[in-house]
Amino acid sequence: xxxxxxxxxxxxxxxxxxxxxxxxxxxxxxxxxxxxxxxxxxxxxxxxxxxxxxxxxxxxxxxxxxxxxxxxxxxxxxxxxxxxxxxxxxxxxxxxxxxxxxxxxxxxxxxxxxxxxxxxxxxxxxxxxxxxxxxxxxxxxxxxxxxxxxxxxxxxxxxxxxxxxxxxxxxxxxxxxxxxxxxxxxxxxxxxxxxxxxxxxxxxxxxxxxxxxxxxxxxxxxxxxxxxxxxxxxxxxxxxxxxxxx
Amino acid sequence: xxxxxxxxxxxxxxxxxxxxxxxxxxxxxxxxxxxxxxxxxxxxxxxxxxxxxxxxxxxxxxxxxxxxxxxxxxxxxxxxxxxxxxxxxxxxxxxxxxxxxxxxxxxxxxxxxxxxxxxxxxxxxxxxxxxxxxxxxxxxxxxxxxxxxxxxxxxxxxxxxxxxxxxxxxxxxxxxxxxxxxxxxxxxxxxxxxxxxxxxxxxxxxxxxxxxxxxxxxxxxxxxxxxxxxxxxxxxxxxxxxxxxxx
Numbered sequence: 330x331x332x333x334x335x336x337x338x339x340x341x342x343x344x345x346x347x348x349x350x351x352x353x354x355x356x357x358x359x360x361x362x363x364x365x366x367x368x369x370x371x372x373x374x375x376x377x378x379x380x381x382x383x384x385x386x387x388x389x390x391x392x393x394x395x396x397x398x399x400x401x402x403x404x405x406x407x408x409x410x411x412x413x414x415x416x417x418x419x420x421x422x423x424x425x426x427x428x429x430x431x432x433x434x435x436x437x438x439x440x441x442x443x444x445x446x447x448x449x450x451x452x453x454x455x456x457x458x459x460x461x462x463x464x465x466x467x468x469x470x471x472x473x474x475x476x477x478x479x480x481x482x483x484x485x486x487x488x489x490x491x492x493x494x495x496x497x498x499x500x501x502x503x504x505x506x507x508x509x510x511x512x513x514x515x516x517x518x519x520x521x522x523x524x525x526x527x528x529x530x531x532x533x534x535x536x537x538x539x540x541x542x543x544x545x546x547x548x549x550x551x552x553x554x555x556x557x558x559x560x561x562x563x564x565x566x567x568x569x570x571x572x573x574x575x
Numbered sequence: 576x577x578x579x580x581x582x583x584x585x586x587x588x589x590x591x592x593x594x595x596x597x598x599x600x601x602x603x604x605x606x607x608x609x610x611x612x613x614x615x616x617x618x619x620x621x622x623x624x625x626x627x628x629x630x631x632x633x634x635x636x637x638x639x640x641x642x643x644x645x646x647x648x649x650x651x652x653x654x655x656x657x658x659x660x661x662x663x664x665x666x667x668x669x670x671x672x673x674x675x676x677x678x679x680x681x682x683x684x685x686x687x688x689x690x691x692x693x694x695x696x697x698x699x700x701x702x703x704x705x706x707x708x709x710x711x712x713x714x715x716x717x718x719x720x721x722x723x724x725x726x727x728x729x730x731x732x733x734x735x736x737x738x739x740x741x742x743x744x745x746x747x748x749x750x751x752x753x754x755x756x757x758x759x760x761x762x763x764x765x766x767x768x769x770x771x772x773x774x775x776x777x778x779x780x781x782x783x784x785x786x787x788x789x790x791x792x793x794x795x796x797x798x799x800x801x802x803x804x805x806x807x808x809x810x811x812x813x814x815x816x817x818x819x820x821x822x
């Protein structure tokens with residue numbers, strides 16, 4: 330032991346530094362390679378500027394969404410602070426609050442479930458990757474079980490929300506979401522019991538998740554927070570129908 | 576002084592240059608360390624950026640990235656318009672408040688807009704009608720509805736029922752239902768939006784209608800542009816009863 334220590338002390342400091350640096354380099358290379366699996370890698374030159382554009386657009390999207398939520402909050406505060414509001418106006422404010430709640434424009438909290446849906450083991454093939462269809466099935470089953478509100482990786486599912494595939498990830502409300510997917514739902518306290526009683530849900534878990542090595546875990550929570558929908562509610566083609574129409 | 580920095584073999588081979596060789600070797604060692612440190616730095620930065628800024632982007636092909644950019648650009652344009660709209664609304668409310676008045680008109684139109692968007696009020700506009708004839712499963716109809724939303728549909732109805740959050744078309748082929756109402760083998764889906772975009776998205780080669788045709792060969796789907804149509808309001812109560820607004 331003493332001989333080993335003595336020999337180690339005898340090593341030039343440059344060699345020790347080099348050895349440590351190479352060790353760390355090895356770890357980083359391994360981490361980099363492991364981080365890319367199981368999804369395919371592409372190494373073409375044109376990808377770098379495209380990725381940078383995506384990152385810039387995502388940052389822009391986050392800024393817009395934050396601004397929208399901030400403005401909606403300020404508008405709500407202005408309405409709530411109207412001191413001389415007549416009864417009819419107070420009713421209008423209450424109707425607005427209800428409409429925003431119904432539309433998912435207000436963050437809510439309540440009893441519910443938090444699911445985590447993950448890809449299967451690396452190298453198990455494309456069927457082991459969570460697809461938009463998988464996310465949609467889970468969302469659909471939660472609605473059928475009585476969920477009142479749902480979010481996917483923080484994106485509130487609204488009446489116009491689509492969940493589509495993009496590469497091996499998904500887009501929700503035009504937001505790019507990478508796995509694992511956390512799907513949260515607020516609903517009645519027996520939401521999970523209702524969900525488990527669904528034949529379609531059991532088929533999904535056994536026939537799709539388990540068969541392909543994916544992972545689906547769930548937590549029943551007394552309090553689940555759902556963010557507000559931060560997208561647009563502007564109508565370009567549709568207009569409120571004149572009263573009297575169906 | 577440098578003998579311990581140099582391996583004996585080097586010293587033996589170079590003979591009389593014993594004092595100069597160690598210097599050269601030290602220099603090369605330092606250069607090697609510097610090069611390794613440089614690579615380490617680049618990899619560490621790459622690792623950190625990969626983990627924080629763009630999860631999963633490294634796995635996307637150039638085609639996927641281009642599609643993502645198109646989606647993000649369109650979405651951001653809509654968000655920008657929403658910001659402008661909300662700023663105008665806030666300004667009107669603030670001005671009215673400063674004058675001691677109330678912007679009833681602005682509030683009423685905002686209420687109408689949100690109710691129409693959420694499905695709480697009937698809406699009218701151009702779009703498409705899809706007639707489905709033959710057995711099709713609830714999954715297939717839901718795929719169709721998802722594609723309509725992706726193509727920008729602002730309101731959708733199935734067999735006269737407005738599709739809002741929580742409403743699902745479910746069931747096996749021949750046993751479809753929506754909101755506990757059975758749907759026959761022939762029914763109509765209506766959507767308000769751009770007729771060209773909606774039709775083009777659904778009917779493109781390899782699109783959702785082609786996929787449904789392969790999955791449900793006995794079902795026929797016909798898409799027709801409509802200049803003006805009215806979709807009903809939902810009967811479903813949408814205000815959460817178990818979920819409460821966050822304070």
